[in-house]
Amino acid sequence: MKKRAIILSTAITFGFIAVVFRLVDIMLFNHEWFSERAKFQQIRKEIIPVKRGIIFDRRGRELAINLDTESIYCDPSEVISPNKVAFAISERINQKPEIILAKLNADKKFNWIERKVNIEYTQSIKDLKLRGIGFAPEVKRYYPKGSLASHIIGFVNVDNDGLEGIEQKYDKYLTSRSEKAYVFRDAKGNVLSDGQSFSLSKEVMGNNVVLTIDEGLQYILEKNLDAAYLQWHAASATAIMMDPYTGEILAMANRPTFDINDPSNAAPSQRRNRAITDCYEPGSTFKIIAGTAALEEGLVKPDTRFDCSAGYIEVGGKRIKDPHKHGVLSFKEVIQKSSNVGTIKIGLSLGRERLYEYIKRFGFGEKTGIDLTGEASGWVYSPSKWSGTSIGAISIGQEVAVTPLQILRAYASIANGGFLVRPYVVSKVVSPEGNTIYKTNPETKRILSEKTANLFREILKTVTEEGGTALEAAVDGNQVAGKTGTAQLIDPKTKRYSKDKYVSSFVGFVPADKPRIAMIVVIHEPKGQIYGGVVAGPVFKRIASESLSYLSIPRDDSGEKGLLMISKNVTGK
Structure with a gap:
């Protein structure tokens, strides 16, 4: 028993001495090597x-x-x-x-x-x-x-x-x-409780x-666009609201739409921003080009007369008609009543080169430069590629392809006194610390004289007055300046204009004399009605009325005239 005890004691002593020497080696002689190895195993970059x-x-x-x-x-x-x-x-x-x-x-x-x-x-x-x-x-x-x-x-x-x-x-x-942090993990990869003290734990x-979007205006615009889209059983619909002086987009929407929290369940047609990607023949809203060009070039005055009594005009062997026969119309009435015959006569007086020059001045055939992806430029052929009928067709908005935003920008130039603006949707970019690191500055370019813009603005006011094509676009208390558009779509089967598929639109600005908003409404393939003044005009009216109230913009008749009207309503006299 004594011998066994000596052997056991000796073994334990030598074992203890070996452990001591190993600890001395680890802790003193090779401490740095083992320390680095431990960190490599325990500390991970995240x-x-x-x-x-x-x-x-x-x-x-x-x-x-x-x-x-x-x-x-x-x-x-x-x-x-x-x-x-x-x-x-x-x-x-x-x-x-x-x-x-x-x-x-x-x-x-x-x-x-x-x-x-x-x-x-x-x-x-x-x-x-x-x-x-x-x-x-x-x-x-x-x-x-x-x-x-x-x-x-x-x-x-x-x-x-x-x-x-x-x-x-x-x-x-x-x-x-992305930044990296260091955390302690055990052998199974679990983060140890005290690891945070060693991490670069901060929110990146x-x-x-x-x-530039206003949530309130966006809601008003979308609510009314929804109603129109359903009412007319339309294939699609678009509306855009813009500040005509700066180019800031205040609201923009398309139908159909989708839930951005669940985009995977939306078809590409629902996700497409039709306001900037889809091109169409604008029809009568394009008459702004021939009209302003003739005024700017001094070829017409508001009271210049045009004989439209035949109800049609032949251009290049093709007869182009007015929807309704008119007699002799003044230049102002040609725009007010949207006469094709009168507008084509104006276009012919300009000639191919000048008409094309003004089309390009207004930015058609080119991207507007809006800070969104997927914008289309549309297309406008140069005069060398025009046929004999092209000058007549283009004057009334055929043989050209535009986006809704391009048309809206053209009318904004009338609202702001003759400047073409670059639309944008981002006002500024701000760092997490609150510093502005990028800011969008409005970009404008004069394309018309102020005199021409003001004259054409007065003419556009008459479109929503008695005798105009857009009475249903008139806003109670604030005068609207604008233009209707009713354009036939090309039938993909026959390659000719369809007899039952149209694009109905209205574009304008309000209040007419001191515009706060410019807006376009485009309804594709409405069922039951086709005219822009009937289909799109009321949508413009509802959106504009609610928006003016939301923005606390006073009525045009809020002065002495308004007080007189209130007095009459109260007294009944």
């Missing part, structure tokens, strides 16, 4: 997810924000009872168990189960303490207004990369370069974008 900047309307209301979520992943080699795990998770995230099971059985060390799940749902899964299941914090883009301004804002993909609209166009501003934010 990419800090970037939160995209917020998108605000012009009054600071949030249109695009971020939500904190968690993504669920798995290490299939660690999962026990995949069938039970798949079923347990599926119940909590509303996903089919067979889809989850396929991910759990994958031959890999890492696999996503579901990205960007509500934290309340992931917590219920965490409580199950399932082996092989992990969670990663992620940021999800969220649009609190649903489909409001969807074609302007756009959306992102699952990795928060901008795909359309402002989200895509201003992606480099909304995002920031992108820059905020402030739009």
Whole structure:
């Protein structure tokens, strides 16, 4: 027994001495080497997810924000009872168990189960303490207004990369370069509780974008566009509201539309921003070109007479008619009554080259330069490619293709005294610290004299007065200046103008003498009625009336004239 005790004691002593020498070697002689190795095993670099900047309307209301979520992943080699795990998770995230099971059985060390799940749902899964299941914090883009301004804002993909609209166009501003943090992890990769003290834990934010859009005006415009789209069983509809002096887009919408929180369930036709991508023959709204050009060149005056009594005119062997016969009309009445015959005579007096020059002055055939993706330039052929009938057709808005925004911009130049503006939807970009790092400045170019613009404005006022084509576009209390458009669509089968498919539009500005808003309404393929004054005019009226009230713009008759009218209403005299 004594011998055994000596052997055991000796073994323990030598073992203790070996441990001491090893500890001395680790702690004194090779401390730095082992310390670095431990850090390499325990401390991991983690990419800090970037939160995209917020998108605000012009009054600071949030249109695009971020939500904190968690993504669920798995290490299939660690999962026990995949069938039970798949079923347990599926119940909590509303996903089919067979889809989850396929991910759990994958031959890999890492696999996503579901990205960007509500934290309340992931917590219920965490409580199950399932082996092989992990969670990663992620940021999800969220649009609190649903489909409001969807074609302007756009959306992102699952990795928060901008795909359309402002989200895509201003992606480099909304995002920031990812940063890295260092965290302590155990052998299974779990973050240790004291790891945060060693991390570069801070929130990485992108820059905020402030739009020119007003949420209130956007709602008014979309609500009334919805009603018209349904009323006329239209194929599509577009409306745009703009500040005619600066080019700021105050509201823009299209129908059909989509929910930007769920873009994957929307067809491409729903996601398309028709206001800037879809081209059409504008019809009578294009008569602004021949009209202003003739005034600017001194070829006509408001009272210049045109004989339209035949009801038609022949150009290049083709007879072009007026919808209704007129007699002898003044230049003002040609525009007011939208006479094709009178307008073509004006176009003929200008000639091909001058007419084309003014078309280009107004920016047709070129992009407006709006800060949104996918804008179309439309097309306008040069005079060398015109046929014998082209000068007549183009004068009344045929044989050209335009976007709704191009037409609106042309009428804004009348509203603002003769300047062509560049439309834009982003007012400024602001850093997370509140510093302005980018600001959009209005861009204008004079294309008409102030005299011509003012004369044509007076003529456009008569369009919504007695004898004009847009009585239903008139706004109670504020004078409207504008123009109707009723254009036939080309039948893709016959390659000729359709007898039953039209584009109905109205474009104008209000109050006419001191414009605050310029607006266009375009309804494609309305059923039951076709004329712009009947189909689009009332939509303009409703949007304009509500918008003027929202903006607290006084009535034109709010002065002495208004008091007199109120007195008459009260006294009955």
